Amino acid sequence: MENILQVKDLKKVFHQHGKRDVTAVENMSFSLRAGEILGIVGESGSGKSTVAKLITRLEAVTEGQIILDGQDITHRKGRALKSIYDKMQMVFQNPVGSFDPRKTLGYGIGESLKNRGVPKAEIRKKTANLLEQCGLEASYMDRYPHQVSGGQCQRAAIARALAVEPQIIICDEATSALDVTVQKKVLDLLMNLQENKKLSYVFICHNLALVQQFCDRVIVMKDGRIAEEGIPDEVIRNPKDAYTKMLVDSVL
Structure with a gap:
């Protein structure tokens, strides 16, 4: 399979005034790769979300x-980003906060x-069709973000990401604010859509168990760098890096 996204020697330094x-x-x-789910x-603080923001040019x-x-x-920058967002969309951690509270979900x-x-x-x-694909009735297009549950x-946020028919969806902790049963339903939805x-996904998460059941490959980040990468089952069963082992032990 061909590579749809390549990241080479990426670095991000935040300059803080006086610090x-x-x-x-x-x-x-x-x-x-095309059709791949990369975890x-x-x-927190390992640099995962910064990577998502860099890839999506935020x-x-x-x-x-x-x-x-x-x-x-x-x-x-600017208008040149339109062609990027035709191919790549992002689903954020806080779904309610990612919508304008004064506008309907349909808007x-x-x-x-x-x-x-x-x-x-x-x-x-x-919009009605997208909502139905994502397991919601078309009537949800007339509701406001505060009128629906987090799940x-x-x-609706996934429906919004799908609107432009992208090739890649970046999920930045997209399930972490949801309870376990809702989390499973959203993961099932993402899997079916994929x-x-x-679709190809970059699935950013702090939960190794979720990554194991959902992703084809995983990258483990520590202090802004890659500590380890591989197939989730292999990384979890036989972690080579001490940090990965600690993450695995904290889940088991």
């Missing part, structure tokens, strides 16, 4: 290169279609 610089990500290289695990890259579908997107899901000049009637039809809101639409 020491903080290196959040360093010497980070990995690839994502990135590590404790943060500027200090050093390194990001290649998406053969195109170098490392320093793209949030259809906004990217509106920006692409899709007619109003077609947007409504497509329902995360399904099979039906041949």
Whole structure:
């Protein structure tokens, strides 16, 4: 399978006024194949979410290169980002906070279609279809974020990510704010969508057990670097790095 995303020697330094610089990500290289689910695990502060923000260009890259579908997107800004977001979308940890509280879920899901000049009637039809694909009734398009549960809101956030028919979805702790039963339902949904639409995922998570059941490959991050990578079962059964072993022991 071809690589749809390549990250080469990625580095991110945060410059803080009057304080020491903080290196959040360093010497980070990995690839994502078409149709693959890649897990990135590590404790809070390990640099996982910074990697997600760098890949999706929500943060500027200090050093390194990001290649998406053969195109170098490392320093793209402004309007040049549109073609990136056609191919890659993000689902955030806090689903309610990721929607505008003054707008309906349907508005949030259809906004990217509106920006692409899709007619109003077609947007409504497509939004209803996306909600149904994500296990919600079409009527949810007229509800506001505070009127639905966290799990329902995360399904709507996944519907929003699917609106532009991306190739890659970056899930940044997308299930961590949900209780265990809702978490399982959202993971099942992501798995079904992946099979039906041949999506690729970068699944950022602090829960190794979830990564083991969901991901094809895993990267373990510590202090902004890759500590270990491999097939989840192998990494969990036979961790080579002391930090990975500690993470495994904390789950078992």
